[in-house]
Amino acid sequence: MATVSDPRSSGGAVLFCHGDTSYEFFQDLGTGRHGERVLLARPRTPAGYQGKVVLKCVALPEGPVPESYPRARARLEEEVRLARFLQHPNIARVHGLFEMKYGLCAAMECVEGFTLDALLSIAQVRGRYFSESFVLYVGAEVAAALAHAHTRTDDADVPLGIVNRDINPTHIRLRPGGGVVLTDFGVAFSRLGGRLATTLPRPPGEVIYSAPEVLLGEATDARADLFSLGLTLLEFATGRHLYLPGNLPPEDEGSRLSRQQHQQFLTAMVTAMELHLPPFVEDAIRHAMTFRVKDLASATFGLSKALRTVFHKLLRREKAARFATAAELESELRALLAMRGPYDGADAVREVQQALLEGGEALAELDLLEDEGGISPAFPAPRQDDLRTKPSPLRGADETPTEPGPRPLRVTAEEPPA
DSSP states (O other), X not given: OOOSSSGGGTSXXXXXXXXXXXXXXXXXXXXXXXXXXXXXXXXXXXXXXXXXEEEEEEEOOSSSOOXXXXXXXXXXXXXXXXXXXXXXXXXXXXXXXXXXXXXXXXXXXXXXXXXXXXXXXXXXXXXXXXXXXXXXXXXXXXXXXXXXXXXXXXXXXXXXXXXXXXXXXXXXXXXXXXOEEEOOOTTOBOOOTTOOOOOOSSOSSBGGGOOHHHHTTOOOOHHHHHHHHHHHHHHHHHSOOTTSOOSSOHHHHHTTXXXXXXXXXXXXXXXXXXXXXXXXXXXXXHHHXXXXXXXXXXXXXXXXXXXXXXXXXXXOSSXXXXXXXXXHHHHHHHHHHHXXXXXXXXXXXXXXXXXXXXXXXXXXXXXXXXXXXXXXXXXXXXXXXXXXXXXXXXXXXXXXXXXXXXXXXXXXXXXXXX
């Protein structure tokens, strides 16, 4: 049996067995949020290989066991226990927890397809973004997944209060068949019985997509996920990010803060420095505290009036002014999509194929078509004849094409050892 502590040396060795299925090491994907090793493995049954799975592994260290090990195991166990309540076609499945001689592993669905992050890169290479119908379709599908998660109850019918806390372009995938999947609940908050307390003095997910209240360390609820989804969809639709520096100089932004807000900002800055977060996090927090309605108008310029209205409600600094629930957001997005005419996953796949065709050789240099984070997109090869049979959806009458802009810097705040 291969050790989890250094699987790269095992070269396809069997990591563990479950019944008549053996899990063979395939690729090391690096380190996860809580220090766990993330691997790709190939399950093998008497009938042969059965695709791939993602393994999150907490390895038992050689020698004395550090204090952080029990916490890391508990977090992985909690993630798997929580997944039992997250059974939805738009949420990646968790297959189970497996004890090994060398540690603990959670086996999870390996979702093929492109992430929104990769699709945005493809759009920028070809010089044109995806249609608003594409944005509405993906947004509605993710909202459906969040509506499911946010309303889950435990076996006693007590609300679990799940908040994903890490909605960003790398955690949303478009399957080769057109389905949209939210792939990670690894840092989710919940009221699951026996859960480990995870209140920490920093955003648990990727900082640049965190809601203002998360950046400031305030109490958060499901509406924080909706704000993060809004930032994600805005960037995907326009290439712009609300937290990037605007036209006003920093001193003008600072003048918008009340004395209380200024104190909040200083506290957040001290925390960021103590956690050694990159300097641009300061800009993200400042913009999150000071952006105004006119800044939203600038960020959504070029989009149709209907979609701008959605973003103006999604991306409000005050929680009470946003969509109240993910179900409300889903309903609004589906209604707008229906007004534009029929559009489904097959149409989304055709748009991606068209983008790949238009991107041509320039995309090959990005290696997006071969391997994305160790997971093959597995998209059907684009063919000119197929794509010409159905034109991509037209922009709204009041839409202005937007030019691809720069991508924001990103940082993920990893959990420090307990």
